[in-house]
Structures are given as structure tokens and as C-alpha cells.
Amino acid sequence: MKKLFLGASALFASVAVCAPALADFSLTILHTNDLHSRIEQVNKYDSACSAEEDQKGECFGGVARVKAKIEERRKALTEAGRNVLVLDAGDQFQGSLFYTSYKGKAEAEFMTMIGYDAMAVGNHEFDDGPATLADFIGLVDFPVLSGNIDVIGEPLLKGKVPGAVVLEVGGEKVAIVSTLAEDTGETSSPGKGVRFIRSEDYLKGVVDAFELAGINKIIALTHVGLPRDREIAAAVPGIDAIVGGHSHTLLSNTDDKAAGPYPVMVGNPDGVEVPIVHAYAYSKYVGEIELTFDAAGTLVSAKGDPILLDASVEQDAAVAARVAELAAPLEEIRAKVIGSADAIIDGSRDSCRAGECPMGNLVADAMLERVKGQGIQIAIQNGGGLRASIDAGEVTMGEVLTVLPFQNTVATFQLKGADIVAALENGVSRVEEGAGRFPQVSGLRVKWTRARPAGEGRIITVEVQDGDAFVPIDPDKVYGVVTNNYMRAGGDGYAVFAKEGMNAYDFGPNLEDVVAEAIAAAGAYQPYTDGRITEVQ
DSSP: OOEEOOOGGGOOOEEEESOOOOSSEEEEEEEEOOOTTOOSOBOTTSSBOOHHHHHTTOOBOOHHHHHHHHHHHHHHHHHTTOEEEEEEOSOOSSSSHHHHHHTTHHHHHHHHHHTOSEEEOOGGGGTTHHHHHHHHHHHOSSOEEOSSEEOTTOTTTTTTOOSEEEEEETTEEEEEEEEEOTTHHHHSOOOTTOEEOOHHHHHHHHHHHHHHTTOOOEEEEEESOHHHHHHHHHHOTTOOEEEOOSSOOBBOSSOTTOSBOSSEEEEOTTSOEEEEEOBOSTTSEEEEEEEEEOTTSOEEEEEEEEEEOOTTSOOOHHHHHHHHHHHGGGHHHHHOEEEEESSOBOOOHHHHTTSOOHHHHHHHHHHHHHHGGGTOOEEEEEGGGOOOOBOSEEEEHHHHHHHSTTOOBEEEEEEEHHHHHHHHHHHTTTGGGTOTTOEEEESEEEEEOSSSOTTSSOEEEEEEEETTEEEEOOTTSEEEEEEEHHHHTTGGGOHHHHHHOEEEEOOOSBHHHHHHHHHHHHSEEOOOOOSSEEEOO
């Protein structure tokens, strides 16, 4: 396949793909998003699938299934004379020992084997700074896109991240334009040389430019989440469809647990309905959307559904063998049994980004227990830092690492009561979006409401544990606080920790080790919630 990559200032690259054009032009997009390094199969809790679960046929996904299903659908569609693109909406990085150990090299290898045509940069692609993303880009043979980031000030990425690509498909030019969540500077580590602009500002300009150039089929490949995708669709004329990620949303016409239909349709400023598709996360689904355009380039049909990659989907043998080869050095770490759980420890995104959750209590309690001898009274952990649940029974270190894959350290500091309240206010400020900043706590009782505007008194009461009792927080008193080093440095909007924190020490033990020790000390850990976080209507 011929490829020409141009800088973002040139707006697009040009790539030739597939079959002859027709008066009505149909394009099928196979898509994934938010794999989060789930290279191996996962179980129903999005954690590593055990050998026992595999034998029972209870595993899902993994890149060997993604490869098999995409290859099967691409071959069938191509043989039927159909036009196909394979796209990924970002966040391949971070989430398992494969990323922790290989830092994007495994993801690059498997994405190349699968045969993607383009990928959006996700916020977690910046978790280890620009260097790791630059290395990844150098290893893949498809464009890695993001148009609303300015990397001119970052030498490692300058000229390597185009904002868009034009793919020649079946004799037609299809533009893929891409944007990334604007708060990536808070949720990841892009560095000072990377700047972000509002998605709409970039997209309006680039879409206008493509239309002036006579390109009338424009797909937005975004990593901003479904709520922002809706806003973009409603604000930017000329986008024909949005293939998205970031919010881990399942859209489906057949699953009653889905957040909405596949596709979700949103009217744009011209009164045209724009289809939006997402395909959950963690390699469990491959989305398939068929777009049909008339001879004038107007979208006249959008239909499809995500495909569940359960055990009925046979894994690609070559990919599965390579996965096993790369997994072998990791097995000793992951297989170590560190304790057990009496029931599922719920660490799901839906639970931990909207209220008190059992995994949040486990992690916050473990942090506080580890440092309470240092005069620390309060623990705050971001719900977005919890990446999976743990099922009942034996708990391995691999499972703990899947929950806590970021290699964060325990960080302690002092903070005034008023600033703790401000931090909690930040934590509940974007709950409607499922933002990762939602606070999981220990040593506190918090009442909050979403009935008030963000930043305007959503936190109703805060009480601090004092012996066996809880007392109202004193705005002027200095308290000892423990969190993770990412939050202590201002991540997830917790700027008050960085600005107002006193006597900070960010180099404590790794958080995953602290949690593993807490599970081990419990013998058989009993997950629980106790009302420490209460939402008031």
C-alpha cells in the first residue's frame, strides 16, 4: 500500500486502499477503541482471563480475536466488492503488564499485524510522555492522528502527528480528521511542549479546507468521549460520521445494557443527521458501520452494530502464538497469588466514577492504613485510576496490576481543610461525563449533589474521622493527606494539591504493592461500601 505522510500544517496524508467507485458509494468501517493493552483475553470484569475461565469458554477479546474478526470481515466485504477501512479511536496504551513491560512496542506490533488504516491519539498514549508515543509512531505503518494538538514545541513529536489523512478507497477520497480530549494535560503527561486547542476550532477549519478541495466524505476519528462527540456533531457542519472513543461507551441495537443505539444520530447545524459510533473498550468488540453516500457525496444511510468477541470467535493462531511468546516472561509476576476475595471487588468504570465503590474503598483504605503512622488522616484516590474489577476467589498480583497499571507511588502532604473541600469539588465536577477525577476516599464522609452547577457547591458536607466519630472538617485546620503521585502533581484537575500542598513526599511505595499487601493481610478480603460517599438529590 502506497503511503505519504504529511505534517499537520499540510492537513492530510494520502493513502491508496481498495475497489472501483460506484454512483452510490458504500464504505464499511471496522473500528476499535480503548483497548488499554488488553493484548490477552479478558474475562467479564475486563481483567485477565484465567486458564479456568478459558476452559469454560468465558473469555472475551484479546488481539488474536480482534485480528481474526477483522480479517474475516475485511475478506468477506472485499470479496463482495465492498470498500473497507479499519480504524482505532485511541488509548491502546496502559492497562496491563504488556504495556508496563514493553511500553507500546507490543501494541505497535499487533496493530500492524491486524492492519489498521489509521489511529487517533488517545490521552493515555501520553502516559509516559512524548518519547514513548514518538517511539510507537516510528514502529507502525499507519498514520497516528490528532489535529487539535500543537506539537511544534515538542521536538520528539514535531512533524510526526498529522491532524488528518486522506485515504483513497474504491476510487473515492475519504478524509479522516482527528481530535483528542482537551484535558489531556490534566489526565496524562504530554509535557510542556504539547498544547491543546478546542476540537471544534480545529475541525471547522479542516473540514472547510477539505470541502474546498472537493473532498466530500469526511469521517471524524475522535478520542473525546460520547458527550463531546455529540457536541462536535451538533457544532461542526460537513462531518459525515464520527468514530469515537475515550468514554468506554457501548452503543448497540441488540444489547439492553448499551448506552444508546448504534449509531447515535445527532443533527448538525445544517439539519443533517450525523451518525456516531463507539465500541466499548478492552478488545471485547469490533464495531462495524456501513456508510452509504449518493453520487453527490451526501450520506444517505448508516447501519451496523458492534460484534462481540466472545469465545465463539476463534483466535488467529499466529497472533495468539506471538502473544504467548511475549507473555512468557511476565507470567511469574502475574501468577503470584497474594490473597483472596470473598466476593467480587467492583472496580468498574460506571461504579467508581459516579459514587462510592468497593474497589475505591479497598485502595483508599490501603493507602491510609500504610501511612497513618505518619499523622495522615485522609486518603483520596481518583476513580479513573481504577481500571478493572477483581472476581471472587484467589487474587493474583496480575489482577492487582490490571486494576492499578500506572505504576503510581503513594504520595503524602499537608493541606488545609478548605483546600480539601475544593479538591472534592473538583472531583465531582464532571461526574456527568464519567470523568476519572471522581474521588474515592478514606477517613472522610462526604455528601454531594449534582443538582448544583459544577464548581458551585456540589459538595454539601465533609466530615473527617476522629477516632470512632466523624466531625465537620475545619476549613483552617491543616490535615495530613495521602493520594497517588499523579494526583499530587495536579493530575485529573487536582491542581490544588500541587499548588497548596505542603511538605509533599511523592516517592512512597508503589500503589499496587500497597494494595496487594492489604489484600494479603486480610486473608480473605471482604469487599464493602459503608456510605462514606453519599449523593443527595
